[in-house]
Amino acid sequence: MEFKTDALLLRTVNWGEYDKIVTLLTPQGKIGAAMKGVRRAGAKLNFAAQPFCFAEYVLTERSGRRTVIEASLHDGFYGLHSDLIRLYAAASVTEVCDAFALEEMPCGPLLVAAVEALEAIGTADGPPVSAVLVFLLKALAFAGYPVSAGKCPHCGKEIAGKRYFDMENGAFGCAACAVGVPASEVTYDAIRFYLSGGAESAPQGVPSFDGIVRALRLLRVYVRRQTDCDLRAGEEFLAIL
Numbered sequence: 036m037e038f039k040t041d042a043l044l045l046r047t048v049n050w051g052e053y054d055k056i057v058t059l060l061t062p063q064g065k066i067g068a069a070m071k072g073v074r075r076a077g078a079k080l081n082f083a084a085q086p087f088c089f090a091e092y093v094l095t096e097r098s099g100r101r102t103v104i105e106a107s108l109h110d111g112f113y114g115l116h117s118d119l120i121r122l123y124a125a126a127s128v129t130e131v132c133d134a135f136a137l138e139e140m141p142c143g144p145l146l147v148a149a150v151e152a153l154e155a156i157g158t159a160d161g162p163p164v165s166a167v168l169v170f171l172l173k174a175l176a177f178a179g180y181p182v183s184a185g186k187c188p189h190c191g192k193e194i195a196g197k198r199y200f201d202m203e204n205g206a207f208g209c210a211a212c213a214v215g216v217p218a219s220e221v222t223y224d225a226i227r228f229y230l231s232g233g234a235e236s237a238p239q240g241v242p243s244f245d246g247i248v249r250a251l252r253l254l255r256v257y258v259r260r261q262t263d264c265d266l267r268a269g270e271e272f273l274a275i276l
């Protein structure tokens with residue numbers, strides 16, 4: 036059987052002398068496939084076995100084994116390779132996809148969010164922290180761990196002053212209820228800003244760099260608590276900023 040699918044390459048491992056096994060995120064789920072001879076000099080499909088390749092892949096499937104036989108590039112996101120910060124930012128996106136996606140689990144929204152994030156990371160002015168935060172919030176919602184930053188879920192009041200973040204349900208709450216861990220106002224503002232679509236006309240204004248970085252740190256802890264995934268590229272990204 037032969038089939039065609041759009042896919043983002045998440046990771047590869049070398050196999051045999053000249054082959055690779057690739058992990059692809061497709062709208063139908065995460066799949067593994069062999070790419071034969073792709074490590075030979077001048078291999079035609081070499082581009083399709085590179086990190087962050089977004090392409091239409093043509094695969095064959097025989098007795099449950101898939102092989103990539105053709106690919107046509109949508110985007111290689113070459114801007115990602117211009118510096119180490121962008122590379123780690125991009126790797127933090129693909130590692131989240133790898134952690135959250137499963138085989139035979141429809142992943143269309145995750146794929147779209149990841150491709151948009153890689154595009155934004157490759158073209159951002161300065162460290163692409165907001166692109167990573169936007170992606171992480173979408174990915175968490177996709178995976179069933181949505182983050183909320185509205186009124187306090189415990190007492191229903193508007194949150195002012197000190198905030199708390201509840202690692203159990205991903206919600207910010209007020210200081211009087213004090214459920215979860217303390218979170219700074221800038222962290223809350225950054226998450227609220229991007230959850231509401233990131234319009235620059237938002238009343239609280241564009242969040243600070245510090246607020247976005249703090250939000251990323253908080254969400255890393257939340258991801259580990261909820262999924263047991265240790266996001267190493269995400270940690271490296273925050274460490275080299």
Ligand SMILES: [Zn+2]
Nearest residue numbers: 187190209212
């Ligand atoms: Zn409350």
